[in-house]
Amino acid sequence: MSDKIEMPKQVSPLKAHHMPIKWFQNDQNQQAALQAVTLREKTLLVGRVGIMMLACGTGAWRVRDAMNHIAWRLDLVCTADIGFTSIHYTCFDDNNSYTQILTLPASGVNTDRLQVLELFVQNFAKIKLSVPLQNIHARLDNIQNKPGNYQAIHVALAAALACASFIFLLGGGLPEMLCVFVGAGLGNYVRCKLSDFRITTLVGLALSVATACITYLLTFELLSQFFHIAHGHEAGYIGAMLFVIPGFPFITSFLDLSKLDMRSGLERLNFAIMITGVASLVGWLVALAVHLQPENFMPLGLSPLVLLLLRIPASFCGVFGFSIMFNSPKKMALAAACIGAVANPLRLELVDFTTLPPSTAAFIGALVAGILASLLNRFAGFPRISLTVPAIVIMVPGLFIYRAVYNIGINQIGTGALWLTHAILIILFLPLGLFVARVIFDRDWRHFN
DSSP states (O other), rough: OOOOOOOOOOOOOOOOOSSSOOOOOSSSTTTTTGSOOOOOHHHHHHHHHHHHHHHHOOHHHHHHHHHHHHHTTTTOOOEEEEEESSSEEEEEOOOOOEEEEEEOOOOOOOOOOOOOOOOOHHHHSSTTTTSSSHHHHHHHHHHHHHHOOSSSHHHHHHHHHHHHHHHHTTTTOHHHHHHHHHHHHHHHHHHHHHHTTTTTTTHHHHHHHHHHHHHHHHHHHHHHHHHHHOOGGGGGGGGGGGGGGOHHHHHHHHHHHTTTTTHHHHHHHHHHHHHHHHHHHHHHHHHHHHOOOOOOOOOOOOOOOHHHHHHHHHHHHHHHHHHHTTTTTTTHHHHHHHHHHHHHHHHHHHHHSSSSHHHHHHHHHHHHHHHHHHHHHHHHHHHHHHHHHHHHHTSOOOHHHHHHHHHHHHOOHHHHHHHHHHHHHHHHHHHHHHHHHHHHTTGGGOOOO
16 A cells, blocks of 8 residues: 655745835834844844835935945944845944845835935934834834825826927927827826736836827827828827836936946846836837837927927926926925926037037036036935936937837838937936036045045
8 A cells, every 4th residue: 555645735825025024023122222222133224224215216325325324323334235126235343243135026216205214314313322223113114104295196197297298399299299198197097006006017017108109099099080180290109108218227327337336237227228128119019000100200390499488398397297206295396397497408409509419418418407406405405316317307318219129120220220329328428417417516426435
């Protein structure tokens, strides 16, 4: 008689693939003052501040700076290896060391929470070491659980405003702006709802971009039936998906690379390229399905002065919309919009009326944005990155990237490579302008120690 083999009992699946961390417990140790807790508890506090900063979308330099401030107040020395969604760090006291690894389940941007965290870090030096550790974690809980400033419908309207302004700055007219407003608004609303259900990033991205492009085309067909709009206005469908431009990863990747945070910089750059590539491919597939081509926009017939006067409010509205999408408070969004209303029209005028190549004009526009953001940072206290990224996202050549992908997809390799080269040059010069501005105005940024 053969032996009976008992199968192991099935274990119920975990509710979360990234298991949540219980930062503190209601025991006697957690009631102890900061100065009396163990090295492990101090290290955990340092890491929690760092991972919360990283979750807001800021770069490795700012995350490490925040961790250093907390560690210094706790009489620790901290060294950290920071990536896009993870931190590997070690804290040392006089006798021992403690190492931890923390990870995020997904990336995101939250400029409001970033500002609150920066204030927490700045004020941590004033906190008495007799304060119980549990009180500190309770404050961090309040920051982490703070709800967003806007509902999904508001974020959708912000995307609609930003993309409609964006398409005008690219050369589109009123029909394109109206169709983009509807398409981008509905597309970003779908993305917000999918995010609420924790749908994985690429699936949510593909569905939202497809929704935006199809909605644009349906809106265009509806307008054509009643107002007989020329078919040349179909080219504006590209603007309906510009709300997915990964501005924060793009900009912070090059800033991290400039400070030799290679791991964080390369991971952010890869993420940005992946998002941009998937969005462009989805838009390309929709275009192939309905036989659309990325043609030039129909001429607006506006004088240079009128065009300039319209570019200023369009840049303002575009940057304001992107800031709202990043959860910026209204005052911060208005400040970023004012910067964009100066820097972006300057860039466009340099392209139109000088012999400067677009990449050089982009550098000058980003430099001006960085200078203005540094000045506002001193007087208003807004984080620089929360002002500069929305201000120059509107300068990212999303149209060039899409045309590159489209032409490469139909085997027009030479044309696609030309558009891709133009796009890469502009993308490289945008963070370079911010870097130069930061070097001028931030003494700590100028040194590697």
